[in-house]
Amino acid sequence: MKVDGIESGIVLDHITAGKSNQIYRLLGLESLDCCVAMIQNVRSTKLGKKDIIKIASEFEINLDVLGYIDPNISVSFIKDGAVAKKFTLALPQQLTNVLYCKNPRCITSSEQEIPHVFKLTDPEKQVYRCIYCEAKHSNH
Amino acid sequence: MRHMIDIAELSLQEIDDILTLAKDIIAHPEVYQDDCNRKKLATLFFEPSTRTRLSFESAMLDLGGSVLGFSEAMSSSAAKGESVADTIRTVSCYSDIIAMRHPKEGAPLIASLNASVPVINAGDGGHNHPTQTLTDLLTILTEKGRLDNLTVGLCGDLQFGRTVHSLITAMARYGNVRFALISPAELRVPGYIKENVLEKNNIPWKETEQIDEVMPELDILYMTRVQKERFFNEADYIRLKDSYILTTDKLKNAKEEMRILHPLPRVNEIEYAVDQDPRAAYFRQVQNGKYVRMALMLKLLGLR
Numbered sequence: 447m448k449v450d451g452i453e454s455g456i457v458l459d460h461i462t463a464g465k466s467n468q469i470y471r472l473l474g475l476e477s478l479d480c481c482v483a484m485i486q487n488v489r490s491t492k493l494g495k496k497d498i499i500k501i502a503s504e505f506e507i508n509l510d511v512l513g514y515i516d517p518n519i520s521v522s523f524i525k526d527g528a529v530a531k532k533f534t535l536a537l538p539q540q541l542t543n544v545l546y547c548k549n550p551r552c553i554t555s556s557e558q559e560i561p562h563v564f565k566l567t568d569p570e571k572q573v574y575r576c577i578y579c580e581a582k583h584s585n586h
Numbered sequence: 587m588r589h590m591i592d593i594a595e596l597s598l599q600e601i602d603d604i605l606t607l608a609k610d611i612i613a614h615p616e617v618y619q620d621d622c623n624r625k626k627l628a629t630l631f632f633e634p635s636t637r638t639r640l641s642f643e644s645a646m647l648d649l650g651g652s653v654l655g656f657s658e659a660m661s662s663s664a665a666k667g668e669s670v671a672d673t674i675r676t677v678s679c680y681s682d683i684i685a686m687r688h689p690k691e692g693a694p695l696i697a698s699l700n701a702s703v704p705v706i707n708a709g710d711g712g713h714n715h716p717t718q719t720l721t722d723l724l725t726i727l728t729e730k731g732r733l734d735n736l737t738v739g740l741c742g743d744l745q746f747g748r749t750v751h752s753l754i755t756a757m758a759r760y761g762n763v764r765f766a767l768i769s770p771a772e773l774r775v776p777g778y779i780k781e782n783v784l785e786k787n788n789i790p791w792k793e794t795e796q797i798d799e800v801m802p803e804l805d806i807l808y809m810t811r812v813q814k815e816r817f818f819n820e821a822d823y824i825r826l827k828d829s830y831i832l833t834t835d836k837l838k839n840a841k842e843e844m845r846i847l848h849p850l851p852r853v854n855e856i857e858y859a860v861d862q863d864p865r866a867a868y869f870r871q872v873q874n875g876k877y878v879r880m881a882l883m884l885k886l887l888g889l890r
């Protein structure tokens with residue numbers, strides 16, 4: 447299968463196979479007007495299998511969301527058909543409105559306009575906690 | 587230090603500064619009686635807690651300041667649907683410092699992010715209650731003369747009791763402190779406290795269902811209420827509740843210098859006869875609550 451390279455935009459490579467759907471959703475790629483290619487289960491010497499996403503637009507990408515989902519993703523910004531900038535990711539220290547607190551006793555449950563903010567409290571175990579009630583985010 | 591939301595944010599030095607100031611207030615209250623002249627404390631109690639509110643208000647009055655506020659959400663702007671952030675922005679215009687209690691966890695943090703004056707968390711649901719923990723620390727310090735080299739027994743509802751979790755976390759930072767956790771199997775200290783606080787810091791602790799087993803070792807006995815609604819069935823509650831009633835008889839095996847603490851109010855977990863025992867420190871603990879709040883407000887207002 448062949449998918450053409452892009453003239454300008456963003457390429458997300460080395461995505462753990464199966465995670466591209468989650469990324470598509472969390473980055474809000476469905477709202478983009480441009481061409482987006484999602485390639486799943488590509489053979490990779492490093493990972494065995496991987497996913498790749500190509501976005502033919504220079505939109506403002508939330509690197510924290512990517513780092514949270516999979517810090518091993520490589521992010522390349524493409525200009526005039528060549529790589530202009532490459533980013534490596536890290537687990538973000540803080541996430542705003544990416545994770546949502548589900549604790550019914552948390553103030554975020556009664557006041558809708560409060561941003562949901564989570565802090566990385568244990569980098570080793572990748573534990574994020576709500577800054578208001580300290581509830582652990584559980585489906586990672 | 588600008589706000590007091592979670593005691594875990596304080597360094598040992600900052601805690602020490604507050605406790606030292608509180609001890610000096612106890613010794614020389616007259617020196618501090620005009621420190622808050624013309625200052626106003628707003629007590630915003632979105633859920634009622636008469637004891638805590640009176641303690642804060644009494645503390646401010648003893649510093650020469652005055653108080654305003656409300657004691658339940660029904661009578662406040664919250665009943666009309668105003669957000670915590672908006673309430674705090676408004677109250678910041680009328681007061682120099684705010685003490686806030688709220689049924690939702692994290693509400694005081696929201697308040698501190700929107701306030702132009704210092705905010706003190708006076709309890710947010712079952713989450714934090716830093717001035718209770720400061721009260722407990724001041725009581726242990728004044729009664730025992732130290733916060734290290736102590737065996738601390740905690741008895742009763744150790745699963746849901748936030749004062750217990752907070753005290754364990756605070757005391758774990760001092761040297762050579764050991765814990766005896768006395769509770770029914772249903773109400774043990776949650777795993778994350780054992781894992782993140784006790785085991786992580788190599789702190790010796792043991793768990794028991796029998797208070798008599800550990801009584802002779804204890805320097806501090808911190809009693810809490812076993813609440814009926816925590817139990818799954820009536821039979822368990824009836825079976826277990828009486829094993830955690832402190833009686834003069836059970837105190838026979840305790841050290842002369844042991845001290846009994848309780849965050850109050852009590853229901854039946856400490857026999858009234860125990861009140862006469864010099865080891866009973868829980869009413870002095872209430873007094874300390876006022877002094878430590880005086881010290882905290884002076885620090886947050888930058889007056890001392």
Ligand SMILES: [Zn+2]
Pocket residue numbers: 547548549552553554576577578579580581692
């Ligand atoms: Zn929360």
